[in-house]
Amino acid sequence: MSGPEFVIASIREPELLDQWARGIAERTGWQRITIDGPIAIFVSVSCPFIAESTAPTHAVLGSAFARHGPLERCAELDAKTAQDLHAGSVTMLMKNYWGAFLAICPRGDGLLVTRDPSAAMPCLYMPNSGGILMASSIAAMTRAGIPRPSVAMDNVAHCLFRADLPSPQTALEGIEELAPGTSLHIDANGSKVVPAWSPWDHVMINSAVTFEDHVEQLRRAVQNTAVAWAGTAGSILVGISGGLDSSILATCLRRSTPPALCATLATKDAEGDERHFARKICDHLGMQLVEAHYDLADICLDRPVRPHMPRPTGRIIAQGYNAAVSRIASEHGITAFMTGNGGDNVFGFSQSAGAIADRLLHEGLSSAVWHTSKDVCQLTGCSLRQAWQAALRTLRRPRKYRWRPNRRFLSRDALAHLDATALTHPWLDAPDGALPGKAAHIASLLRIQRHLDGSGQLGDVAVINPLMSQPVLEACLAIPSWMWCRNGQNRSVAREAFRDMMPPSITDRVSKGGPDGFGTQILEHFRETMRERLLDGALARHGIVDRSALEQRLNDAKPNWGADQVRILELLEAEAWIGHWQSH
Incomplete structure (x- = not known):
């Protein structure tokens, strides 16, 4: 089962809109959601949505949860929020709901399409004669009959230069991305992006709010979001490193039904082997742990980690992690993989x-x-x-x-x-x-958005990152920076929030492992192939990379890769991504 997919055509000419709607319906077989205005909305069977049953004026695609009330996905909105959307405002929606959603409502003589701040619900768009076409992915666009775009090599260079800074610009010709927490306002004059949510609105240093108050608020936000997501997930696999962030997530899911399974991956070197810590937290919580190793057999330099993304994202090394998780998920009938990704950031x-x-x-x-x-x-x-x-x-x-x-x-x-x-x-x-x-x-x-954006599916398994949910973001933004380092510990508020639920060896852990050793294995094992790809590949042919600098680095017989490892793995991912889009 694929993740939530949608296609939206916003075209002012009725006949042209009708033509597009018929074509999308025939090609996809997806359900059409009808609301007022020059718009046709189609959703896949795996995409939940909220729309009024009679005379609908707005729709919410994806998963929306109420701030106050049962920790379950909403089937309808409260009357005040629905009225606010009907009036062309998303203020009440952003205040009263959170999740992974796209909201569509009228705005004057046009439309407002809003993406929630979590980065969990993608939205791409492109201008079309007479209007705007939007979709959850390029695959959804092509399925709906929109021609497959070509690679914009100048934009690939921008992606490599921006160092994870998000941009609406993609690396595909004519395709833009609606950023998390923004709205696309479409009217007779065209379209423009306007803010719908800002982190600065939640930065409130209130001397009356104590460290203990923030501890309680953060604990509640993390627990509630994790439990709410678990309620939509079915059979859950939790990625566990034994570090603070993933351990916090595990504590929140220890009583989920059916019981959540935990998984940890280890490299052959000691730095990347955190199984000791993973065992400690799982034993403490009474959760089953599956252990696996990174395997070079899972690495293919021809295959990008995220071929579906509209820009090269990530590093080739992630193939090893994804392959191991997919095997575990298949063996245990897993439907959702939940991670502590974004914990350091939030x-x-x-x-x-x-x-x-x-x-x-x-x-x-x-x-x-x-x-x-x-x-x-x-x-x-x-x-x-x-x-x-x-x-x-x-x-x-x-x-x-x-x-x-x-x-x-x-x-x-x-x-x-x-x-x-x-x-x-x-x-x-x-x-x-x-x-x-x-x-x-x-x-x-x-900085973390690019690594989580588009990570919502691993084959048939949904990928969920609860720590990047809007209530957690807002709770953390309200915490002064000096509280995060209280008592000389990083992430101090989070540690204190879950201190009584974890063993001290986890709560007070300061070391951090990682798969860099596996990255070094990749660079050594594929050295000759890597040389060919990077020195004679698309990036070199288009003058994007410094071929001589790369050649000098790759010729080093006994390299200490250091910070170059991450960059070279990024360049390999970019080459694989370009090859994928140019060959299909």
Whole structure:
């Protein structure tokens, strides 16, 4: 069973809209949702939706949950929210509901199409003669009869340069993406994107709200969202590393019905083998654990990790993880895979002095600032002098977060063009009085989006990332940066929220493992093939990569890959993605 799919045609000419609607219906066989306005909406059988039964004026595609009430997917909206949508506003919807959805409602003589902030419900769109065509994926577009787009190589270069900064621009000609938390307003004059949700609206430093208050609010938000998602999921597999974030998720699912199964993957080197920690949390919670290893046999340089995405995303290394999870899911009849992805980002993980700068700006020079200074020193291992020097440098810079591009292995000609482009995003535009540590927190939320966007399906298994749900985002945004590093521990509020549910070896764990050792295996095993792909591939032919710099790096007989490993694996993914789109 595939994930939720939809196609929407918004065309003002009635005859042309009718023509498109008939064609989409014939090609897809999907259900049509009829609402007022120049629009035709089609959804697959796996796409839940909410629409009024009589004289419908609006629709919500995907999964929507009420903020207050039963922890289950809604079949209808409350009267006030429905009335608000009828009037062309999504304010009440964003306030009273959360999930993975796309909302369509009238706005004046046009339409408003809104994507929720979680990045879990994709929406691509393209202009068409007389209107706009939207869909959940390129596959949905082509199934509906929309011609398959070609690769835009200049945009591929932008993707590699932007270093995970989200952009509506895709790497396919004529295709744009509606960003999470934004609306597409369509009327007779065309279309424009307008904000529907901003993280800055939820940054509220209230001295009356204590650390303990935030602990309770965060615990409730995480538990409720995890339980709500579990109610839609069926048979659940939980990805467990034994780290804090995935362990927190496991505690929330320990009583799910049917019982959730846990899975952990290990590399051959010690750094990537966290089975000891995974066993500890599963034994503590009484949950069954399945263990597996990364396997080079699962890696194919010709196959992109996410061929369905409208841009190259991720690294080839993820093939190993996905293949192992798919095997476990198949063996155990799993219908949903739930992960702790995004935990570092949402839980304010930081190794900077931003917390000192924030508290100094908010409270002035006080004993509390000295406590935070000591927390940062304990967390990072720096001296008090080094911490304050870093904090003062932060204070001298503009409050707006400066996004740094990834120029590694890009050619001089490509960079001459790319360096002239501004790396912007509405969430990076800090309002007056913004605190730099919180600006960095919000930038971190942006950094994870590209890795979760489009991750909603692994074959027939739904992929769910509960920690990126809107209530969790908003609860975390309200927490001051200095509380996240309290007592010299990163993600301190999250640790405290679940301290009594996990063993101390997990709650207080500070080490972090990872699959970098498997990445090194890939680079060594495929060295010759990799040389050919990167030195004579599409990126080199189009002058995007610095061929000589790559050749020098790949010729190193005993390389210490370091930070280059991640970049080379990204370039291999880009080559595979380009090859996929140019060959189909």
